Amino acid sequence: MNSIAMQRRRATAARVWRQFRDSRQGMIGLGVLGVFVLIALAAPLLADIRELNPVFARSSGNPQWGSPEVFAPLGTDHIRRSVWAQFVWGSRVSLFVGLAATILTILIGSVVGIVSGFVGGKIDGFLMRITEWFLVIPFLPLAIVLASILGRSVWNIIFVIGITSWPSTARLLRAQVLTVKQRLFVDRARSLGAGGPHIVAHHILPNVSGLILANATLAVPISILTETTLSFLGLGDPSSASWGKTLEEAFVNGAMVRNAWWYFLPAGLGILAVVLAFTLIGRTLEDIANPRLRRGR
Amino acid sequence: MKRGRGRFIARKVLGSLLTLAFVLVFNFFLFRIVQKDPIGSLFRGRNVPAATLDNLRSAFALDQPLGTQFIYYLRETAQLNFGISYQSRQPVWNEIISAVPATVTLVGISAILSAVIGTLGGIIAAWRRNTWKDHTITSGTMVFYSMPDFWLGMILLVGFAVVLGWFPVGGIVDAGSNATGLSRLLDQLHHLFLPASTLTLAYLGEYTLVTRSSLLEVMGEDYLTVARAKGLRDVIVRNRHAVPNALLPVVTLTAINFGFVLSGAIAVEAVFSWPGLGKATADAIRGPDLPMLQGLFLLFSAAVIVFNLIADLTYSWLDPRVEEA
Amino acid sequence: MSEPLLSIRDLTITYHGHGEAVPAVRGVSFDIERGGSLGLAGESGCGKSTLANSLLRLLPAGTDVKGQIILDGQDVLNLSPGGLRAVRWTSGAIIFQGALHALNPVQTVGDQIAEPMLVHETAASDSVARDKAIDLLRRVGLPAARADSYPHQLSGGQRQRVLIAMALACDPHLLIADEPTTALDLMVQAQVLALLDDLKQERELTLMFITHDLSVLTYACQRLAIMYAGRIVEEGPAWDVFAGPSHPYTRALAAAFPTIGDVSSRMAPSGLGGDPPTPGNLPQGCPFHPRCPLARDECLVAEPELRSSGIGRSAACILV
Numbered sequence: 035m036n037s038i039a040m041q042r043r044r045a046t047a048a049r050v051w052r053q054f055r056d057s058r059q060g061m062i063g064l065g066v067l068g069v070f071v072l073i074a075l076a077a078p079l080l081a082d083i084r085e086l087n088p089v090f091a092r093s094s095g096n097p098q099w100g101s102p103e104v105f106a107p108l109g110t111d112h113i114r115r116s117v118w119a120q121f122v123w124g125s126r127v128s129l130f131v132g133l134a135a136t137i138l139t140i141l142i143g144s145v146v147g148i149v150s151g152f153v154g155g156k157i158d159g160f161l162m163r164i165t166e167w168f169l170v171i172p173f174l175p176l177a178i179v180l181a182s183i184l185g186r187s188v189w190n191i192i193f194v195i196g197i198t199s200w201p202s203t204a205r206l207l208r209a210q211v212l213t214v215k216q217r218l219f220v221d222r223a224r225s226l227g228a229g230g231p232h233i234v235a236h237h238i239l240p241n242v243s244g245l246i247l248a249n250a251t252l253a254v255p256i257s258i259l260t261e262t263t264l265s266f267l268g269l270g271d272p273s274s275a276s277w278g279k280t281l282e283e284a285f286v287n288g289a290m291v292r293n294a295w296w297y298f299l300p301a302g303l304g305i306l307a308v309v310l311a312f313t314l315i316g317r318t319l320e321d322i323a324n325p326r327l328r329r330g331r
Numbered sequence: 332m333k334r335g336r337g338r339f340i341a342r343k344v345l346g347s348l349l350t351l352a353f354v355l356v357f358n359f360f361l362f363r364i365v366q367k368d369p370i371g372s373l374f375r376g377r378n379v380p381a382a383t384l385d386n387l388r389s390a391f392a393l394d395q396p397l398g399t400q401f402i403y404y405l406r407e408t409a410q411l412n413f414g415i416s417y418q419s420r421q422p423v424w425n426e427i428i429s430a431v432p433a434t435v436t437l438v439g440i441s442a443i444l445s446a447v448i449g450t451l452g453g454i455i456a457a458w459r460r461n462t463w464k465d466h467t468i469t470s471g472t473m474v475f476y477s478m479p480d481f482w483l484g485m486i487l488l489v490g491f492a493v494v495l496g497w498f499p500v501g502g503i504v505d506a507g508s509n510a511t512g513l514s515r516l517l518d519q520l521h522h523l524f525l526p527a528s529t530l531t532l533a534y535l536g537e538y539t540l541v542t543r544s545s546l547l548e549v550m551g552e553d554y555l556t557v558a559r560a561k562g563l564r565d566v567i568v569r570n571r572h573a574v575p576n577a578l579l580p581v582v583t584l585t586a587i588n589f590g591f592v593l594s595g596a597i598a599v600e601a602v603f604s605w606p607g608l609g610k611a612t613a614d615a616i617r618g619p620d621l622p623m624l625q626g627l628f629l630l631f632s633a634a635v636i637v638f639n640l641i642a643d644l645t646y647s648w649l650d651p652r653v654e655e656a
Numbered sequence: 657m658s659e660p661l662l663s664i665r666d667l668t669i670t671y672h673g674h675g676e677a678v679p680a681v682r683g684v685s686f687d688i689e690r691g692g693s694l695g696l697a698g699e700s701g702c703g704k705s706t707l708a709n710s711l712l713r714l715l716p717a718g719t720d721v722k723g724q725i726i727l728d729g730q731d732v733l734n735l736s737p738g739g740l741r742a743v744r745w746t747s748g749a750i751i752f753q754g755a756l757h758a759l760n761p762v763q764t765v766g767d768q769i770a771e772p773m774l775v776h777e778t779a780a781s782d783s784v785a786r787d788k789a790i791d792l793l794r795r796v797g798l799p800a801a802r803a804d805s806y807p808h809q810l811s812g813g814q815r816q817r818v819l820i821a822m823a824l825a826c827d828p829h830l831l832i833a834d835e836p837t838t839a840l841d842l843m844v845q846a847q848v849l850a851l852l853d854d855l856k857q858e859r860e861l862t863l864m865f866i867t868h869d870l871s872v873l874t875y876a877c878q879r880l881a882i883m884y885a886g887r888i889v890e891e892g893p894a895w896d897v898f899a900g901p902s903h904p905y906t907r908a909l910a911a912a913f914p915t916i917g918d919v920s921s922r923m924a925p926s927g928l929g930g931d932p933p934t935p936g937n938l939p940q941g942c943p944f945h946p947r948c949p950l951a952r953d954e955c956l957v958a959e960p961e962l963r964s965s966g967i968g969r970s971a972a973c974i975l976v
Contacts, residue, residue, distance in 0.1 A: 170350050170639060172594045175631045178612065179361065182619045255477065262479045263598050267616050281482060285602065290489050291500065302482035309477040553757040556714050560752075561772040561825075562744035572760050579762075651806040652761060 043240070050244075053322045063314030070308050074125040085119035086275055102296050109296035112287040120280050121300045127276035128305065131192055132258035138196025139257065140250045143203025144242075150204065151211025152238060162208070168201040177260060181269040188271045195260050203249055207242060214241045244323035251316035255309040262305055277301040340644060347640040354632045359404045362625045363397070413626035418618050423626040426611060431593075433503055434607030437523060438595045441530035446585045449535030450578070453542025457577075458569055460547065468539060476536030481598035484529040488602060491525060498525050501604035526603040530596055534588075541584055546577035583646045590638025594631040659729065660687035661830055661862045662711070662748075667723035669706055669715065671935075678936045680706040682886040683723075688830070688879075693856065693863035695873030695894060697909065698883035699932045704866045707883075708834050712744050728829055745772045748830035749823040751816075753838060758819060759807035766790065766803025769822045778826050792821035796851060813844040820851065824859070831856070832864045837872055849876055870909050874898040882906050885933050885943035888962065892969030902965035903973045904948045942973070950975060 054060045073080065084090045096114035097104055108117040150161040177194050184190040215238075264270060265278030266285070284290070284298035388394050395403070407413070413423035449472070456468040475483070492498045499505065504518050549555070550573060558568045588595075593608055600609030608627060615623035669681040681703040688694045696704045709715050711725060713732060725732040728747040735743060752758040760768060769792055770785035772778075779785035790800045796817040807815060816836060823831060833852065837845040853876060856863050865876050873880055873894060880894040882905065890903040901907040930947040933939060939946050941956035948955070954974055962970040 167350055167353055170632070170636055171354065172591055172631045172635050174597060175594050175612070175628050178597075178616060179624055179628050182616055182621070182624060183361065183364070259479055263481070266479070266481060266598055267601070267613055269616060278479075281479070281485070285485065290485055290493060293489055293493050295489060298482070298485055302478060302486070305482070306474070306478040310474065313473065313477060553752060554760045556709070557750075557752055557758055558760070560712055560714055560744055560750055562741040562746070562775050563771075564741065572763075575762050576760070650762065652808050 039236075050319075050322055054318055057318045057321070059314045060318030063311040063318065066307055066311035067315065070125055070129065070304070070311070073122060074129050077122045077126055081116065081119035081122040083119070083123060085116040086123060088113040088115060091115045099292060099294055101294070108300055109294070111283065111289070111294075111297050117280075117297055117300060120275050121277075121304060124275050124277045124280055124301060125304060125308075127188070127274045128258055128261065128278065129308065131188060131195075131261045131276060132254050132308075135192045135195035135199070135257040135261065136250055136254045138192060139199040139253055140203055140246060142196060143200035143249075144207055144246055146200065147204040147207025148211055148238060148242070151208040152215065158208075161204070165201045165204050168198070169205075173198050174260070174263065177264060178267065178269065181264055186269055186271055188274055191261055191264060191270065194264070195257050199253060199256060199260070203253065206245065206249055210242050210245050211238055214238055244319070248316055248319035248323050251312055251319055254312045255316075258305060258309055258312075277305050339647065343640055343643050347636050351633060351636050354629065354636070355405065355408065356401075358625060358629050358632075359401055362621060363400070408629070413629070414622035416615075416623045417620040418614065418623070423622050426623065427608065427626055427630060430606060430608045430611045432607075433605060434593060434596065434600070434609060437526055437600070437605055437607060438530065438593070439589075440523070441527045441534070442585075442588055442595070444527070444531040445533075445535040446538055446581075446588070448531065449538025450542045450581055452535065453539040453581075454546060454569075454574060454577075456539065457543045457546035457550065458573075460550075469543065472536035472539040475532050476534075476540075478533070479598070480529060480533035480596075481602045483533055484526065484599045484602040487525050487529055498522075503606055522603075522605075526596070526599055526605050529599055529603075533599075534595075537588075538581065538584065542577065542581050545580050546573060549573050549577045552576075579646065579650050582649060583642045586638055586642030586645055587635075590635040590642070593634045658690055660726075661690045661692075661728060662688040662864070663724075663726040665724040667707065667710065667721070667725065669703070669710055669722075670720040671706075671716075672718050672720065676936060677720075680886055680935050681710070684883075684886075684888055686881055686888065686891065688862055688864060690829070690862055691860055692879065693865065693877040695865045695867070695877035695880045696883060697867060697870050697873055697880065699868055699909075701932050701935065702883040703886040703935070704883050705834055708750060708832050708864070708866055711830075711832065712748055712750065713740055714750075742776070745823075746776055746778075746826045746828060748832060749826065749828035751819050751823045751831065751833040751836050753835045756807060756815070759815060761807055764804050764806060765810070765818050766793070769793070769803075769818070769825055772822075772825045776826050789821070789825070792824055793818070795824075795855075796821045797847075813840055813848070816840060816844075816848055817851070820848075820855070824855065827859065829862055830864065831861045832866070834866045835868075836865075837869070838867065845872070852876060870898060870906075870912075882909065885938055886935060887943075887959075887972065889944070889973070890965075890969075890971040891962065892966065896966065896969060902969065902971035902976050904950050904975075905944050906971070908947075 054064075077083075085094075091110070091114040094114075096110050096116065098110065098114050099112060100110040100114075102109045105116070106118075108121060111117055111120070146161050146165065150158045150165075177198050180194045180197065181190060184194065261270070261276060262278035262281065265276050266282045268282060270276060270279045270282065278301075280301040281298055284294070284301075289295075289297040385394075393400070411424050413427070415421065416423050416426050419426060452468045452472065456465040459465050488500060492500045499522050501522075503522050504510070504515065505522075508515070508518060510518055555568055555573055558572045559565075563571075594612075595609075596605070596607065597609035597612050599605070600607050601613040604610065608630070611623065612627050614620070615627065664687070665685050667681055667684045668679070671678040671680055684703075684707060686694065696707070698704050706715065710721055711727060711732065713721070713735075715721065721733060723733070727743065730739070730743055730747065732740070732743065759765070766786060766789045769789040770779070770782070773785040773788060774782070779788055786803070790803050793802055794800060798814060798817055798821070802810070802814070802818075807818075810818065820836070831852075836852070837848050840848065849872065852863070852865075855861060863877065865873060867873060870880075877894045880890075880892060880897045881888050882890040882897070882903065884905050890897060890901065890906045892902075897906060898910055901910055933943055933946075941958055942948070942951075942960055945951040945955040960972045960974050962972045963976055965971040965976040
């Protein structure tokens, strides 16, 4: 990549950051996300991972169903494990699955969308037919069916979410590629003898990367909520403690009847906060990428 | 114009049938890959002679090549024969049918309420843009939309049923109740309140957001200035000129969402032990009761396809600009 | 001698958006006599549409409107909401630009014409209103069947006629035509102008015609007012101003636009380079001086006032 392109890209990034900094909703989102990323990264410092092991918890003499007054800071569950530890370590799983699934979604969606939009013709028709089909199938039942069949592991969940979420990204990307294609410089590049991959890399990608970023940021909440729901229904990885899994265990073991609010409230609040954060960031990025939208906000 | 309209409808219906066909094929092959031995699974843990199992296998055409099995599957599906549930050993179709009314009631009412309340909220938010009303409505619905719907249900359940005791903690009627007629209906409504509130609150955000941005776009249009210039009151301008144009995408959204009615409340039904398709799905997952999952999946998909078709046709009927092309 | 139908004094309109104050109209005054016709000309951004919309108080909320507008004896700027609604469309009506966006896409054309009649009760019932709407459609040259059409089913010229019919629905005294012939092809333009002329005579209308095409105005109007950067820079009888402009801007504008019906003049090169100033960013002194071929040092000192440049004529230029 030559230095002029690099300069331009750096200038665009700087401009985007400046506009982002001016947006209150964007900065709030970024702040909240930052807090949770820190929690996730600093998990070993914040809570002992051994607390997640029921045998360890029992031998530590933790109370059962201990409220936060009895056992700081967030009480204990039905098998004496620290809820705080579950919250802290659960953040890792939820964030990781959310991000990984989104990366998969965006990867598939972008490739399909860009190829479909750029190549056009029969391939476009074929890919769009598949996309339409996926969009019609109810998303959660499909995820449930696939997860049931594939078995309960973190990677399967990531795969299932990615496989069921890519269509809307593909459609969005394809529309954008078609718009970009209509612009003059692509024809000019063609007439200069530039080949397909070159045009895609140097002309299409820079113009859709903003949209991809905004779309990705808004796709993370969907991935996180889907993982939460799938875990709650029992399709999550039994060996990893995501926030959704915490909610499942709380529900199945009667936390609600006992009003053990400390067990299911934190995990849900964590999900709410992270999802809101990504939504705010995503909307801000959308506004920056497409100022016309700002009029409608 | 009528002739073109007929062709338009035919094209859309054909498209839906094609999608349904793909769903059938997908359904068949997906479950066939996993159900290595349906008969064996069905009678797992029971003492059944091998010969009986083999007879059953040939009765269900399970010893035939894949192509023949597919034909068999199509024929059986057409006759609404979806196999036997692993868990209850009853025909899947019966299990599904008995669960449909509870779900349709719950999600139907919630869908209507969230559409109406959400749309009204969106209209107010857009018309009073950037005022405190707008910010409250937009932020509030965004918060509700960002939480897991079943978690909201758990909170409402603990708060209003466990702590305050105003509502029952689950089910559709009080256990062991022999009530009939009006008192039974009231009991059901009493049980319906919390799960319906959960679903309504969780999903009205979508309507608010879509209505708001649609109305904001319309508000920039010149024909609203023209309407004011004619001497119309502000409320009339909003209701007669702005809102009808803004509602077009909302109508489509509503129709599409109704398609998701059947599958929309899986986790929430589980939280409230609401005896509908959602709870059936949640229970089937724990098996895994594959014949049930297969039947449920087919039903859910068919519902979405049908309602997408209705949404398409309704939109084209409402918006005079949609041409036959 | 009766009062003018429209009397504007020191009209100043300032938009407030994104923390900025944008002066779109800066101290405009003129009269239009009953039965008269005034053409208001200028390039985009000169404030003419803002001025037109202000006459019925159609500007966005938060816009600052100062001065005086007397329409049909009413002080428009100080009317109560109810009084304002009563005046709209009955004392004055606007023919908006015929883009698809001026008509409600999901309402039939007939309903849109009939609507103000029902609001102002100039029609006793729905069916009476519909009959009157059909009459108006016929009068503007459209068949009665068109009453049940939707806007997207009509051509640009037809939509423009619908807007004219709609503006006449309540028999207004003042008809404001805002760029009614822009974006129409030449033949249709001529038809629309002829129609407006007929209607004016038939119904004794007072006309205010807004456009950037000077040649159209000389055909349609008795008097002409040229706007630049929110002010009137020349005013006078239409033909005199067009044939012998006093202000350099008018001169350039007249040369830029062809004579209607004369195909060859359409090919003549435009004499005006550069762009009109943005309302928030006016040049020092006379706002036209950066583009003026006759500019001299004195032009940067102060903005010239309108001064007499002939009988019943005035221009805002120090060279007059």
